[in-house]
Amino acid sequence: MRAEAASRLAAVAAEAPALEVRGLVKRYRGFAAVDGVDLTVRRGDVYGFLGPNGAGKSTTIRMLLGLIRPTEGRIRLLGRDRGAHGQGALEGVAGFVDQPAFYGYLSARENLRLLSRLDDPGRDGPAWDRGRRDARVDEVLGTVDLGRRAGDRVGTFSTGMRQRLALAAALLRAPRLLILDEPTTGLDPGGVREVRDLVRDLAATGITVFLSSHLLSEVEQLCNRAAIVARGRVVAEGTLAELAGPEGLYTLRVGDRARAGAVLGRLAAVTAVEDPGTGDTLRIACDPERVDEVAPALVAAGVALRALVPRQNALEERFLELVEGRAAP
Amino acid sequence: MTGAVLGMELRKLRALRRTYLGLAGAAAIPVILLVALETGDGGPPDEVPFARSVEGVGLAVPLFSLAFATFFLLPLLASLVAGDVISGETGGGTLKTILTRSVTRPQVFGAKLLAAALYTVTLLVVQFAVGALAGSLVLGTGPLPTLSGTEMGFGRGLMIAALAALFAAITVFTLASFSLLLSAATLNTVAAIGGTVILIVVLQVAAQFASLEALRPYLVTEQGNAWFGLLRDPVDGRALVRSVVVDACWAAPCLIGAYLIFTRRDVLS
Numbered sequence: 265m266r267a268e269a270a271s272r273l274a275a276v277a278a279e280a281p282a283l284e285v286r287g288l289v290k291r292y293r294g295f296a297a298v299d300g301v302d303l304t305v306r307r308g309d310v311y312g313f314l315g316p317n318g319a320g321k322s323t324t325i326r327m328l329l330g331l332i333r334p335t336e337g338r339i340r341l342l343g344r345d346r347g348a349h350g351q352g353a354l355e356g357v358a359g360f361v362d363q364p365a366f367y368g369y370l371s372a373r374e375n376l377r378l379l380s381r382l383d384d385p386g387r388d389g390p391a392w393d394r395g396r397r398d399a400r401v402d403e404v405l406g407t408v409d410l411g412r413r414a415g416d417r418v419g420t421f422s423t424g425m426r427q428r429l430a431l432a433a434a435l436l437r438a439p440r441l442l443i444l445d446e447p448t449t450g451l452d453p454g455g456v457r458e459v460r461d462l463v464r465d466l467a468a469t470g471i472t473v474f475l476s477s478h479l480l481s482e483v484e485q486l487c488n489r490a491a492i493v494a495r496g497r498v499v500a501e502g503t504l505a506e507l508a509g510p511e512g513l514y515t516l517r518v519g520d521r522a523r524a525g526a527v528l529g530r531l532a533a534v535t536a537v538e539d540p541g542t543g544d545t546l547r548i549a550c551d552p553e554r555v556d557e558v559a560p561a562l563v564a565a566g567v568a569l570r571a572l573v574p575r576q577n578a579l580e581e582r583f584l585e586l587v588e589g590r591a592a593p
Numbered sequence: 594m595t596g597a598v599l600g601m602e603l604r605k606l607r608a609l610r611r612t613y614l615g616l617a618g619a620a621a622i623p624v625i626l627l628v629a630l631e632t633g634d635g636g637p638p639d640e641v642p643f644a645r646s647v648e649g650v651g652l653a654v655p656l657f658s659l660a661f662a663t664f665f666l667l668p669l670l671a672s673l674v675a676g677d678v679i680s681g682e683t684g685g686g687t688l689k690t691i692l693t694r695s696v697t698r699p700q701v702f703g704a705k706l707l708a709a710a711l712y713t714v715t716l717l718v719v720q721f722a723v724g725a726l727a728g729s730l731v732l733g734t735g736p737l738p739t740l741s742g743t744e745m746g747f748g749r750g751l752m753i754a755a756l757a758a759l760f761a762a763i764t765v766f767t768l769a770s771f772s773l774l775l776s777a778a779t780l781n782t783v784a785a786i787g788g789t790v791i792l793i794v795v796l797q798v799a800a801q802f803a804s805l806e807a808l809r810p811y812l813v814t815e816q817g818n819a820w821f822g823l824l825r826d827p828v829d830g831r832a833l834v835r836s837v838v839v840d841a842c843w844a845a846p847c848l849i850g851a852y853l854i855f856t857r858r859d860v861l862s
Contacts, residue, residue: 326859326860329692329693330693331689331693332860333857333859351696354693358693359693360689360690361693362686363686365687365689365690366687367685367687368685374604378604379690381597381600381601382594382597382598382691382694382695382696383694384594433690
């Protein structure tokens with residue numbers, strides 16, 4: 265009976281979202297650093313946790329990893345409740361928060377060997393002997409391309425190398441959920457690319473990745489879903505396309521703004537016209553399938569059309585609106 | 594898992610310079626005292642036990658060093674490690690690295706406590722070994738006089754002196770556990786070591802006041818010579834037990850406090 269119940273529990277856990285957060289709050293002396301965050305990260309997602317510095321991203325990740333205690337709210341990692349399972353909730357989970365730290369006076373290999381002994385090999389894996397663990401250390405050091413510097417003291421490492429070492433330390437745990445806090449911060453362009461490639465490769469092997477960033481471009485390049493967080497709250501959530509908002513926003517430059525506005529307002533394909541009141545620019549919302557009706561209509565009405573461009577960076581504009589609290593157009 | 598964390602703590606101690614600084618200090622105490630005794634004109638000071646009996650008695654050297662160092666120097670050396678095991682980890686940001694593995698905070702605390710205790714015992718063992726060796730080589734292996742006026746042979750004397758060193762480790766570790774508490778509470782190694790020095794000085798000054806006479810037997814700093822009980826004939830077991838109880842009354846709140854702080858506090862570094 266017990267074995268059956270356990271296997272049923274395991275089956276439920278396997279179907280559960282990789283990460284589920286409900287009503288998460290962290291208050292420091294009345295100030296809410298995290299103010300009611302809800303998140304659902306499905307298995308296989310590369311999930312972006314996007315927000316400006318100070319939005320509460322690191323505080324949230326510290327709570328996910330069990331480093332700080334939530335004031336309120338619930339966290340489930342791979343189906344296991346953080347509060348009920350304690351450190352056991354981290355089984356299958358690895359990651360880092362803030363600047364990853366190691367013992368600078370020990371070599372990279374020695375740091376990882378010490379850490380690997382603090383890992384539970386897991387119920388599924390055989391009890392790992394020291395030799396297998398040490399072999400695994402060299403394997404992950406190779407994965408992050410630190411094999412040749414493995415014997416050097418971490419104190420001599422650059423920021424990028426430490427970041428890669430932190431990824432190696434996380435991979436040692438053979439995680440199914442990887443939680444990364446600003447993994448490319450402080451890296452030079454080459455380092456940024458290396459870390460992003462690595463994250464992409466890891467995601468391709470089926471690892472769920474939850475990654476925080478203050479860079480929209482990073483989330484756009486790596487993630488399929490994202491939550492935008494500002495002032496401790498999730499202000500938008502969804503796939504990147506959903507976050508970018510409706511398609512079909514265009515900017516026009518015309519000879520006569522007022523007349524153009526009147527002409528476009530009568531077109532069925534155009535659902536909204538925004539007239540800033542000065543200059544020669546108009547903004548419209550238009551069914552993308554029927555945007556080719558716009559130019560002939562203006563020409564027929566004798567309005568000069570100088571440019572008709574789809575709005576670029578819709579996601580970026582939306583991001584800025586959301587995090588700066590500006591009203592959406 | 595505690596074993597794995599303890600292995601890690603000991604590996605770190607082996608790599609740190611301060612570890613050897615403390616051990617060198619413990620080894621230097623009997624050597625310096627021996628040199629001072631051998632070269633001084635006026636002879637040893639009267640008030641230090643065993644100083645009078647060093648003529649031809651090598652074993653008096655480790656005991657003399659013990660009487661000299663348990664009140665201040667050894668607790669200070671033990672604090673170099675005990676005052677840093679927690680704050681050093683948070684200061685370097687490595688605590689979060691450890692706590693995101695499969696180990697629980699109580700396991701990490703247990704390992705740090707054990708590491709600090711092992712280091713304290715090592716300090717006492719080193720001081721005893723160096724003192725006994727140097728003393729025997731320079732002064733000889735004569736019988737050790739007890740505090741009751743009788744004598745014991747070299748073999749028994751050696752064993753008793755070793756036991757005395759281990760017994761003194763209890764009081765030294767009690768003071769080091771205050772360091773551990775401060776390390777957990779302030780997350781600052783300098784504050785932890787400095788605070789322990791202040792505690793020792795304050796208690797020693799307090800012990801000088803006649804009005805506080807009644808408190809004296811309960812001060813942790815007054816337990817530093819409880820091992821004298823081993824050098825009486827017969828051994829004064831009651832004095833030894835009494836001292837262990839007093840030490841435990843000081844150490845327990847320190848260690849419980851450190852544990853509660855360490856296992857509950859938000860890790861922000």
